[in-house]
Amino acid sequence: MAPPNIEIDPAVLATAADRTVVITGAAGGIGAATAALANENGANVVIADLPSARAAAEKLIATLAHPDKAIFVPADILHWGDMTNLFKKAVAHFGRVDVVVANAGIMETKPVLDLEAVDDNGDLLESREAFGVIDVNIKGTLNTIRLGLHTMRHNEAGGSILLVASTSGYFGGTGVAAYITSKHGVIGLLRSCQAAAKQNGVRLNAVAPFFTPTHITANFADAWAAAGLEGNTADDVARVVLQQALNPAMSGSCVLACGSMRRELEGPRAAFVEQWMGSDVTKLMGEAGKLFAKLGGYPLPKARQ
Numbered sequence: 001m002a003p004p005n006i007e008i009d010p011a012v013l014a015t016a017a018d019r020t021v022v023i024t025g026a027a028g029g030i031g032a033a034t035a036a037l038a039n040e041n042g043a044n045v046v047i048a049d050l051p052s053a054r055a056a057a058e059k060l061i062a063t064l065a066h067p068d069k070a071i072f073v074p075a076d077i078l079h080w081g082d083m084t085n086l087f088k089k090a091v092a093h094f095g096r097v098d099v100v101v102a103n104a105g106i107m108e109t110k111p112v113l114d115l116e117a118v119d120d121n122g123d124l125l126e127s128r129e130a131f132g133v134i135d136v137n138i139k140g141t142l143n144t145i146r147l148g149l150h151t152m153r154h155n156e157a158g159g160s161i162l163l164v165a166s167t168s169g170y171f172g173g174t175g176v177a178a179y180i181t182s183k184h185g186v187i188g189l190l191r192s193c194q195a196a197a198k199q200n201g202v203r204l205n206a207v208a209p210f211f212t213p214t215h216i217t218a219n220f221a222d223a224w225a226a227a228g229l230e231g232n233t234a235d236d237v238a239r240v241v242l243q244q245a246l247n248p249a250m251s252g253s254c255v256l257a258c259g260s261m262r263r264e265l266e267g268p269r270a271a272f273v274e275q276w277m278g279s280d281v282t283k284l285m286g287e288a289g290k291l292f293a294k295l296g297g298y299p300l301p302k303a304r305q
Contacts, residue, residue, distance in 0.1 A: 003263055003264075003268060004263075005260075005261065005262055005263065006240075006243075006255055006262040006263065006264060007262075008239045008240070008243055008262075009243060009247075012243050012246050012247050013037070013041050013239070013242055013243060013246065014041055014042075015041075015246050016038050016041035016042055016043040016099075016242065016246060017041060017042030017043065018042060018043070018044070019038075019043050019044070019098040019099060019246075020043065020044040020045075020046065020090060020094040020095070020096055020097050020098050020099070021034075021035075021038045021043045021044065021045050021046065021098065021099040021100075021101065021245075022046040022048060022086065022087065022090050022097055022099070022100045022101070022148070023035050023038075023045065023046065023047060023048060023100075023101040023103055024048045024049070024075070024077055024101065024102055024103050024104035024140075024144055025048070025049055025077075025103045025104030025105065026045075026047040026048055026049055026057070026060075026101075026103065027047060027049035027050075027053035027056040027057040027060060027072075028049075028053070028056055028060075029212075029234055030103055030164060030209065030212065030234050030237045030238060030241070031047075031049070031101070031103040031104070031164075032047075032056075032060050032234070033233075033234035033235050033237065033238035034101055034103065034237075034238040034241045034242060035047050035060065035064070035070070036060070036063070036064060036065075036238070037235070037238045037239065037242050038099075038242055039064045039065055039066050039069060039070055040064075040065040040066075041242075042066070042069075043069070043099075044069045044070070044093075044094040045064075045069065045070045045071075046070075046071055046073055046086070046089070046090040046093075046094070046097075047060065047061065047070060047071070047072045047073070048072075048073050048074075048075045048077075048086050048104075049072070049074065049075070049104070050074065050075075050076060051074040051076075053074075054072060054074060057072040058072060071089070071090075071093055073085070073086045073089050073090070077104050077136065077140030077141075077143055077144060078135055078136060078139060078140050078143070080143065083143050083144065083147050084147065086147075087147050087148075087150075087151045090151075091151065096152075096155060097148070097151045097152055097155075097159065098152070098155065098157070098159055098160065099159065099160045099161075099162070099245045099246070100144060100145075100148035100151075100152070100159070100160070100161045100162070101161075101162045101164065101241060101245060102140075102141045102144040102145065102148075102161065102162065102163045102164060103164040103241075104136065104140060104141075104144075105136060105137045105140075105141075105164065105182075105183075106132070106133055106136050106137065106179075107133060107176060107178075107179040108129050108130055108133050108176065108177075108178045108179060109129065110129060111175075111177075112127045112129075112130040112176075112177040112178050113175070113177055127178070129178070130177065130178035131178075133178035133179055133182055134178055134181060134182045134185070136182075137179070137182030137183065137185065137186060138182050138185040138186065138189070141163060141185075141186055141189055142189060144161075145161055145163075145189060145193055145204070148161045148202070149161070149193075149196060149197060149200050149202055152200070152201075152202050153200035153201060153202065155201065158201035158202060158203070159201065159202040159203070160202065160203045160204075160205070160245045160246065161197065161202055161203070161204045161205075161245075162205055162206065162207065162241055162244050162245040163186055163189065163190055163204070163205070163206040163207075164186075164206070164207055164209070164237075164241065165183050165186040165187055165190070165206045165207065165208045165254060166179075166183040166186075166208055166209060167208050167209070167210045167256060167258075168180045168183040168184075169183035169184050169186055169187040169206075169208055169254075170184075170187065170208065170265065172184075186206070187206065187208075187254065190204060190205070190206045190252070190254060190266075191252075191266075194251075194252050195297065198251070203248070203250065203251045204251070204252065205244045205245070205250050205251065205252065205253050205254065205255075206244075206253070206254040206255075207237065207240050207241050207244055207254065207255050207257055208254050208255065208256045208257065208265060209232055209237045209240075209256075209257045209258075210231065210232065210256065210257065210258035210259075212231065212232040212233070212234060212236075212237055212257075231258065231259055232257055232258060232259050236257065236259055237257050240255055240257040240262055252266060253265075253266050253267065254266050273285075
């Protein structure tokens, strides 16, 4: 029996009106679709992307329902100064930030585990591209979370951060090592940042899209369609992203988005722990959790001298 499907509620999307939404990686793909949907529902949108994406961002703004309620701010999510400037400009232009969508992400273009990638001496080459993927998808997302919390923590109505993860954050069978590792890291951020988010009045959720036609999937999009497999459009995912970000009942959740199939993943995972690990381990972990709560969090080690 399939778990309940999550339906898109237009009334929730409509609450975007007059809120300010900051979206990284927003000049194309899922980010652009989310910006368009939020703006269509009356939101102010801050489109953040690399400086090289300016033309695409300006073209997007020109097509929006309310182009006067949108700005482009160039920002590299790995550059702290850029990201600080992004949030300052959003507040300066629209008065505050209400929603942050950490959407920016990349995938490697060459197999990370290619053992034939050697130099002239036959020594295996370092996979610098893989390190770049991990940096953008994990470090860049962490930068976005930290600045989102810092900017929204004094909002009277709180705030919301939405991470665009992937089904690759839960599964790893495709072997795309850097991307899969990084998206598991995004799910780790979803879980590990919950306490800080709640302390600062911010809801932190995620969406895990399955196959969605974007630049990342362009090389097999036709084969996917020919196989008759269900997938998403960027607009499909955008509706899930915006609903997750705006729904006040959602906190600590991650919704798998696959066309008409939309399932919450974190609740069932937590409910399955005892069956997965056994009652003895589950009990021990529960008691450990109580201890850390009593101590005010995990006691961090001292820096080595």
